[in-house]
Amino acid sequence: MPRLIAAGxxxxxxxxxxxxxxxxxxxxxxxxxxxxxxxxxxxxxxxAREHGLxxxxxxxxxxxxxxxxxxxxxxxxxxxx
Numbered sequence: 001m002p003r004l005i006a007a008g009x010x011x012x013x014x015x016x017x018x019x020x021x022x023x024x025x026x027x028x029x030x031x032x033x034x035x036x037x038x039x040x041x042x043x044x045x046x047x048a049r050e051h052g053l054x055x056x057x058x059x060x061x062x063x064x065x066x067x068x069x070x071x072x073x074x075x076x077x078x079x080x081x
Contacts, residue, residue: 002048029044
């Protein structure tokens with residue numbers, strides 16, 4: 001989920017892609033913010049990137065995921081090396 005937040009995905013897109021309810025996504029994001037201490041999603045993404053918690057997505061993988069409306073079709077989302 002942190003990678004999807006950092007990629008700018010909405011709660012609805014994350015929920016659809018991970019087969020969760022939008023409420024569950026909101027709860028997870030709230031817990032991430034309260035534990036890490038950032039003010040908002042942007043700050044959380046910066047924190048995660050700076051501390052090596054996430055690696056950037058390959059742009060083509062992220063673009064295809066966003067175009068599909070966050071639907072997962074068996075493709076594993078991976079980061080670039």
